[in-house]
């Protein structure tokens with residue numbers, strides 16, 4: 548039971564297809580007690596039954612990270628209901644639609660500010676506000692994507708945000724290491740979740756990743772969940788500031804091996 552006696556909060560469950568749901572399942576299976584947050588009332592109806600599935604009926608809280616007062620209220624609620632916590636999962640991202648298609652250089656200042664606020668600054672603010680509750684052996688995990696390291700068609704503004712999120716992971720790791728708080732990111736391969744819905748050519752993305760990854764497969768939320776649980780557990784006690792790829796090895800590829808037909 549790698550997470551026995553550990554308590555934490557997971558931000559970013561929308562439904563049972565969410566990557567955060569995969570992480571919750573893996574952590575609960577290893578004995579963790581988990582609190583959940585939801586963005587709005589529409590999602591509350593999806594998250595409450597999921598929390599109940601993990602015996603966390605009374606550990607469900609609203610938290611729209613664009614509202615500082617909701618992050619402060621979350622800290623108060625967690626302090627009241629859990630006291631100390633050992634992990635935080637930040638599985639949140641958003642960019643206005645215009646940021647995920649069309650010409651990159653057409654991105655507006657408004658879209659840029661929203662994407663950076665929700666997808667990057669929210670990690671800093673959540674960790675800072677919840678820090679008083681974090682034990683001196685705790686772990687923070689966020690989710691990133693390869694489009695933050697290399698160009699991926701149409702990922703555009705979210706690529707800029709993920710590049711910033713990955714450096715934020717490292718600067719937070721340095722700043723919080725002295726307090727016994729580890730900060731890491733999982734860079735997951737493409738997965739068909741709500742956040743992937745409405746993305747043009749996503750089916751093509753999945754096919755391309757499956758064909759050109761060493762493992763010749765797409766990844767699942769359970770596989771990301773297992774690796775996330777490792778980073779939240781004591782097994783990764785010397786790991787911090789790390790971007791851990793869970794993508795079938797796609798990120799190591801320069802050029803796919805092709806059999807040249809002679810002549």
Ligand SMILES: NC(=O)c1ccc[n+]([C@@H]2O[C@H](COP(=O)([O-])OP(=O)(O)OC[C@H]3O[C@@H](n4cnc5c(N)ncnc54)[C@H](O)[C@@H]3O)[C@@H](O)[C@H]2O)c1
Pocket residue numbers: 558559560561562564565566567585586590610611612613637638639640641665690691692693734735736737738739740741742743
């Ligand atoms: N699906 C993929 O292909 C993929 C791959 C790599 C990384 N990721 C990352 O994984 C994380 C989770 O995404 P997902 O794919 O599980 O999709 P998802 O839609 O299930 O999760 C995204 C979550 O972000 C939440 N959110 C958005 N704006 C918010 C706000 N203002 N306040 C609070 N919560 C807010 C949504 O409510 C939702 O729960 C994201 O950071 C995403 O960038 C996704």
Ligand SMILES: Cc1c(CN(C)C(=O)CCc2cnc3c(c2)CCC(=O)N3)oc2ccccc12
Pocket residue numbers: 640641642643644647692699700701702703705736737738741742743744745746752
């Ligand atoms: C992979 C992949 C994803 C999934 N992924 C890694 C993501 O990070 C998606 C995050 C996301 C952020 N903001 C929004 C949306 C999704 C869709 C709805 C919306 O209005 N805004 O998105 C892509 C967009 C283009 C190309 C590839 C991808």
